[in-house]
Amino acid sequence: MAFTLPELPYDTSALEPHIDAQTMSTHHGKHHQAYINNLNNALSEHSQLHGLSITELMRKLGELPESIRTAVRNNGGGHANHAMFWTIMGPNGGGAPTGAVAEAITSAFGDFETFKTKFNEAGTKQFGSGWVFVTADQSGKLELVAKPNQDTPLSDGKAVLMGNDVWEHAYYLKYQNRRPDYLAAWWNTVNWNAVNERLQAIKNGQLI
Template sequence: MAFTLPELTYDTAALEPHIDAQTMGLHHGKHHQTYITNLNNALSEHTQLHGLSLQELMKKVGELPENIRTAVRNNGGGHVNHSMFWTIMGPNGGGDATGEVGAAIARDFGTFEDFKKKFNEAGTKQFGSGWVFVTADQAGKLEIVARPNQDTPLMEGKSVLMGNDVWEHAYYLKYQNRRADYLNAWWNVVNWDAVNARFAAIKTGEFI
């Protein structure tokens, strides 16, 4: 079964003024769709892989046939990363982390402001295109990691709790070269209820 573009659960203008509607429309409808199209094309003749979920595919990327490995790494990574990205944002978001995620942040990073500072620094220092993620294990231990391009911690067997896209296409129309400003503004659209739902799923052993 071919992979398809997940629908947004909010309007492309819903994250204004922090993420502009034009960027959202292009990012979701064009960039993300291109990753999906390229991924489906790469897998089209490899029917033995068609039963794998997206997460399973990325966990096994190092075992894939060599002629499609790079295409799946780049485009499958783009699909799984963006699919996570849309779900952890929403209108009326922001504020301090809540629930079990808030408690885990306090335990592993100190204050929420300390956590945000470390996350933003990792995103700012990521050279070129990439992502900054928070991973979580089944014990609930959190870690901030940055990865280049569309690489995902799933390829290392780690579950992604949340993450921010620091490719220029995610912010350049509004923020130009001011990646740090974008990273700071992004916290205003984080949906902590959605992040807590991911955390609960990860702790039950589900890779999401």
């Protein structure tokens, strides 16, 4: 079964003024769709892989036929990363984290402001295109990980709790070359309830 573009759980204008509607529309409908199209094309002649979820596919990256490994790494990673990205944002987001996520952040980083600073620094320092992720294990321990291009911690056997896209297509229409401004504003879109749901799923043994 071919991968398909997940619908946004909110309107393209819902994250304004922090992320503008045009960026959301292009990012979701054009960029994410292109990753899915390219991934499906790469997998089209490999029916033995068609039953795998995107998480399973990225975790098995090193086992894939060499002829499609790079395409799956780039485009499968693009699909996995963006599918996560849309779900952890939402209208009326932001503020301080709550629940188990707040406790995990305090445990790993000391406090939320320190966590945000380290996260934003990692995003600013990521050369070229890439992502900043927070991974979690089943005990709830968090780790900050930066990855180039569309690489994903899933391929390292880690579960992704949350992350931010620092490719220019994620912010250039509104912020131009001011990536630090985008990173700072992005926190106003984070849906902490959704992040808490992801943490609970990870603790339950689900790689999402």
